[in-house]
Amino acid sequence: MRFCRYQLSDQSTGIGLVVEDRIVPLQDIDPALPTDMDSLMAMQSAQLERLAAGCNLPGLSGSVKLLAPLAAPEKVVCVGLNYRDHAIETGAEIPSEPVVFNKFPSALIGPGDTIELPAESKRVDYEAELVVVIGKTARHVSEDEAMEYVFGYCCGNDVSARDWQKGTPGGQWLLGKTFDTFAPLGPYLVHKSVVPDPGKLRVQLRLNGETMQDSTTEQLIFSIPQVIAHITQVVTLRPGDVIYTGTPPGVGDARTPPVYLSAGDVCEVEIEGLGILRNECK
Structure with missing residues (x-):
């Protein structure tokens, strides 16, 4: 599983699952999934497995900018x-x-x-x-x-x-x-x-x-x-x-x-x- 943080043309940001050459927002897979990387990392391995459901979903379209995967690490x-x-x-x-x-x-x-x-x-x-x-x-x-x-x-x-x-x-x-x-x-x-x-x-x-x-x-x-x-x-x-x-x-x-x-x-x-x-x- 590859994850990313991204920014859209309207300056909104999100967390995505990277599938081949496309980015599938986690919220498109399940609205209950985390919206920030810290919450994603707190998920258990068994919970992460359900993200596989996003592999067949379409990715983002339009202008997408990749951000640093972590916004503000403490160290x-x-x-x-x-x-x-x-x-x-x-x-x-x-x-x-x-x-x-x-x-x-x-x-x-x-x-x-x-x-x-x-x-x-x-x-x-x-x-x-x-x-x-x-x-x-x-x-x-x-x-x-x-x-x-x-x-x-x-x-x-x-x-x-x-x-x-x-x-x-x-x-x-x-x-x-x-x-x-x-x-x-x-x-x-x-x-x-x-x-x-x-x-x-x-x-x-x-x-x-x-x-x-x-x-x-x-x-x-x-x-x-x-x-x-x-x-x-x-x-x-x-x-x-x-x-x-x-x-x-x-x-x-x-x-x-x-x-x-x-x-x-x-x-x-x-x-x-x-x-x-x-x-x-x-």
Whole structure:
């Protein structure tokens, strides 16, 4: 099951089931179904199964804009240096435990939205990432039970201002990662039931059609259960919170010569089974 948030030409918004190339509003399937993503995530698996009735319904017609699948997550948690080859290409030591930082929710944008390149940075970089969406409150979760707390997955782009992240006193990871528009997310929220093994997904990023990153989540140093268990030792994760799980090698800052984002560039993050997240820079 793939879900989305959408906006119509009259500015009204809704939640839809994505069936092939069409969007079926949940309210067309059953008026009693949720009208927001938080309520949808609270449904039990057995309840979600009835959404299959929407597969034969017509989709929306006219102008439809996809929004970020989650409107306002309480937390946007990120894991750095979580692919061995990426750590090596940056010259960093292989971490012995997850490197955790965050972005503010104000950085979130959806598919088709614009990545705004700030005048304050000359070294803005891309990072394709698998994003985990938490489905129920998680605190002190073990690795064995961690996947029970996952609702689904999205494509994400951990856009990063490297001159702020690395070139300022002390290294400003937070500020370098959380400029407005620096957390593209989407295009869909894909339920975990249709992702048999999130540890075996191909992750790609194309910049203006050229493949810059191409790896699989098999290369993660710390698995999704390990990451969730580690984070919930410290902080309570709530439904709708998202975890950007790390990026594979091929980032622009590690290339010779370096490649940074410019106005007019188009980033496409594609993750196997999750769709393509496309954003233009300006």
